[in-house]
Amino acid sequence: MMKILFIQSTPLSAYPRLRGKRPDRTHLIKKRRLYFVGLAPAILAALVPDVEFEVCLETIEDVNFETDADLIAISAMGHAVIRSIDLAKEFRKRGKTVVMGGYMVSLMPEEAKKYCDSVIIGDGEKSFVRMVEDYKQGNLQPFYDIPLDELTYPLPKYELLTEKKIGDFLPVQAGRGCPNSCSFCSVYCLYKNTYLKREISEVVRDIKRIKALGYKKFLLLDDNILSDRAYMIALCAEIKKLGMQWMSQCSINIADDEEMLRIAYDSGCRTLSFGIESISQESLNSMQKAWAKVEDYSRQIRKISEAGIDVSTEMVVGADGDTLLSIERTADFITENKIVVPRFYILTPIPGTVFHRQMMEQGRIVNDQMYQYDGAEAIFQPKHMTPEQLTEAYWKLYRKVFSFPSILKRTIVRKDFWSSPLKYLFYLYVNFYYRGQIRKRITPNII
Ligand code: B12
Numbered sequence: 397m398m399k400i401l402f403i404q405s406t407p408l409s410a411y412p413r414l415r416g417k418r419p420d421r422t423h424l425i426k427k428r429r430l431y432f433v434g435l436a437p438a439i440l441a442a443l444v445p446d447v448e449f450e451v452c453l454e455t456i457e458d459v460n461f462e463t464d465a466d467l468i469a470i471s472a473m474g475h476a477v478i479r480s481i482d483l484a485k486e487f488r489k490r491g492k493t494v495v496m497g498g499y500m501v502s503l504m505p506e507e508a509k510k511y512c513d514s515v516i517i518g519d520g521e522k523s524f525v526r527m528v529e530d531y532k533q534g535n536l537q538p539f540y541d542i543p544l545d546e547l548t549y550p551l552p553k554y555e556l557l558t559e560k561k562i563g564d565f566l567p568v569q570a571g572r573g574c575p576n577s578c579s580f581c582s583v584y585c586l587y588k589n590t591y592l593k594r595e596i597s598e599v600v601r602d603i604k605r606i607k608a609l610g611y612k613k614f615l616l617l618d619d620n621i622l623s624d625r626a627y628m629i630a631l632c633a634e635i636k637k638l639g640m641q642w643m644s645q646c647s648i649n650i651a652d653d654e655e656m657l658r659i660a661y662d663s664g665c666r667t668l669s670f671g672i673e674s675i676s677q678e679s680l681n682s683m684q685k686a687w688a689k690v691e692d693y694s695r696q697i698r699k700i701s702e703a704g705i706d707v708s709t710e711m712v713v714g715a716d717g718d719t720l721l722s723i724e725r726t727a728d729f730i731t732e733n734k735i736v737v738p739r740f741y742i743l744t745p746i747p748g749t750v751f752h753r754q755m756m757e758q759g760r761i762v763n764d765q766m767y768q769y770d771g772a773e774a775i776f777q778p779k780h781m782t783p784e785q786l787t788e789a790y791w792k793l794y795r796k797v798f799s800f801p802s803i804l805k806r807t808i809v810r811k812d813f814w815s816s817p818l819k820y821l822f823y824l825y826v827n828f829y830y831r832g833q834i835r836k837r838i839t840p841n842i843i
């Protein structure tokens with residue numbers, strides 16, 4: 397029987413553990429537990445049931461270079477691609493056939509192909525099956541890019557994930573893509589404005605399986621579950637029957653749709669993450685995100701919280717409207733709005749995105765070593781500061797948001813603490829965990 401080893405590589409930390417040393421990017425980020433796991437290996441394994449499929453999540457497991465697998469399949473997210481390339485080189489040195497896929501290599505297939513035998517561009521559902529067939533026939537092609545006209549796949553092999561040290565929830569996906577066009581976004585870059593959604597019965601099948609495996613929660617991995625309102629309403633109606641809790645991400649405009657908020661909560665939605673990006677409207681406008689309104693943020697966050705759904709946020713610093721002062725004030729915004737799990741990145745022009753093209757055209761890229769683009773260091777010339785000032789302002793912001801006073805105000809010193817003490821104590825734990833990451837200058841998003 398043919399055997400595939402699938403590896404989800406881990407990123408390299410930009411900074412060594414000891415403070416004060418120069419960044420060296422040789423330190424693999426390792427964790428005892430990976431709370432959020434991706435769905436790609438479970439789907440790919442299900443697509444080729446006649447193949448033995450082994451999964452290595454490198455953040456929590458070591459790669460077995462002595463494997464007897466015939467084919468090494470490596471996935472790459474963002475800057476972890478540099479580790480994927482190192483792995484590809486090492487396996488090829490050992491005489492293995494290596495294929496790569498995932499978001500990052502889909503944005504830079506020609507570059508990725510230099511290091512492996514074959515690259516899958518975009519969705520893998522059709523391409524991967526063809527690739528495995530071709531491999532068996534000794535006819536592997538350099539690139540596979542078979543677009544999907546509908547999104548459908550067999551029941552993911554969740555057992556490949558449940559045996560690992562992961563969180564108390566499993567991933568499900570209802571759709572891919574997003575109708576918005578934010579200039580920095582890899583999702584927009586791959587899917588443009590399309591939204592591929594699965595049959596609701598198929599999504600429900602997966603959730604039922606998760607429930608049967610003993611889980612009470614799931615993570616809906618969609619980029620924006622609000623992409624199709626009617627679909628979301630119909631999906632929530634089915635999810636509600638299953639009595640599970642779930643979390644996901646969507647655009648903050650859900651706050652202005654009371655009916656949708658109620659339906660989501662009733663179906664078990666308890667946490668939503670929002671890419672609110674910036675407290676500068678000028679910055680939002682510069683990112684093709686003018687539909688988001690800073691003046692509405694506080695009210696919207698309150699509305700969502702009042703509906704019983706916890707708010708987590710993702711923000712970027714360094715866009716054209718940002719100043720050193722606005723970045724500093726972002727910390728106050730987070731504390732005042734009691735965001736329980738805030739995350740930040742330095743705005744980064746990922747090759748392939750509209751923002752990258754803009755920065756190239758304007759001659760503002762100051763570091764063209766794309767493998768260093770980890771969202772924790774400025775690599776372009778911001779409008780109102782130097783790149784070095786931006787990097788420093790970013791870490792200062794993180795330190796302030798994860799200072800003891802801010803952590804306490806956002807988690808346990810709040811009026812609604814006694815409504816759900818265990819939940820807020822859990823958030824307190826997550827905040828302390830993040831604080832530890834920040835002290836090592838690791839962007840705290842890999843848990
Ligand atoms: C879950 C998730 C995580 C988890 C899990 C990571 C893990 N180690 O398993 C956490 C939260 C830890 C995480 C961390 C990071 N993530 Co992440 N993550 C996701 C998320 C939300 C879902 C991934 C998923 O399962 N999707 C569903 C599956 C089915 O889709 P898929 O992964 O694209 O896989 C399909 C195809 O791409 C293809 N495929 C994928 N891999 C491979 C490999 C081979 C060999 C083949 C043949 C095919 C193939 O087949 C699949 C079926 O079609 C995506 C957003 C998204 N919607 O996908 C972001 C996303 C992939 N992450 C992203 C980033 C940037 C990161 C970080 C680098 C963030 C950071 N700055 O630190 C880190 C890197 C961590 C790492 N180990 O590499 C970006 C990637 C952008 C880019 N240009 O690459 C995304 C797209 C988010 C975004 N909107 O920007 N992430």
Ligand code: SF4
Nearest residue numbers: 574576577578581619
């Ligand atoms: S709303 Fe989110 S997923 Fe959609 S294009 Fe903007 S950043 Fe990307």
